Amino acid sequence: MSEAPTQEALTTEDEALLEELVKFFNEGGTVKTLRDISPATIETLYAQGYNLYQTGKFDDALQIFKLLTILDHYDVRFPMGAGLCQQRLDHHEAAVECFSAAAIVDIKNPEPPYCAAESLIQMSRWTEAESGLFSATQLAGNKPEFQALKERASQLLERIKHKGE
Numbered sequence: 001m002s003e004a005p006t007q008e009a010l011t012t013e014d015e016a017l018l019e020e021l022v023k024f025f026n027e028g029g030t031v032k033t034l035r036d037i038s039p040a041t042i043e044t045l046y047a048q049g050y051n052l053y054q055t056g057k058f059d060d061a062l063q064i065f066k067l068l069t070i071l072d073h074y075d076v077r078f079p080m081g082a083g084l085c086q087q088r089l090d091h092h093e094a095a096v097e098c099f100s101a102a103a104i105v106d107i108k109n110p111e112p113p114y115c116a117a118e119s120l121i122q123m124s125r126w127t128e129a130e131s132g133l134f135s136a137t138q139l140a141g142n143k144p145e146f147q148a149l150k151e152r153a154s155q156l157l158e159r160i161k162h163k164g165e
Helices: 012-026 039-054 058-071 077-088 092-105 111-122 126-140 144-160
Strands: none
Touching: 039 058, 039 077, 058 077, 077 092, 077 111, 092 111, 111 126, 111 144, 126 144
16 A cells, blocks of 8 residues: 655645635535526536436446536436436446435435435345335325336335344
8 A cells, every 4th residue: 555645745836725715615615606607507417417327337327426416416407317327337336325415415305215225226235225124104295296106115114124133
């Protein structure tokens, strides 16, 4: 293993810039805002990632969704897109990490725990998968837009219920 990198002392100007950046991000700033990237550019990138995903170019789509997640870590579509690409590439551990990030961004959305559960099932992590499916059903509640997902989660939960015992 190579030796640890040496740290040079920061100048007063560098320290001030670092403090300003930390404050900016702590107050909810994004790289998108910092770099003045327009919403149209973000949507164009998203459309490109979505189209690549739809045509089975999961590696390429993943790179775009990763970039979008860096640019705007508050938009749940981006870590979800990255997670779905990871699933299709059979990178289930990485998919669970993406879906966990998405769940933090949108804690009331049942899709991230459901999708995480799908990957957890692929890794035979039954207890964690049950937890994700249960969370998905609870978060879906009676919301009409999530009833199909709730039904799928309930059915899957019944199928795996005793596998972890």
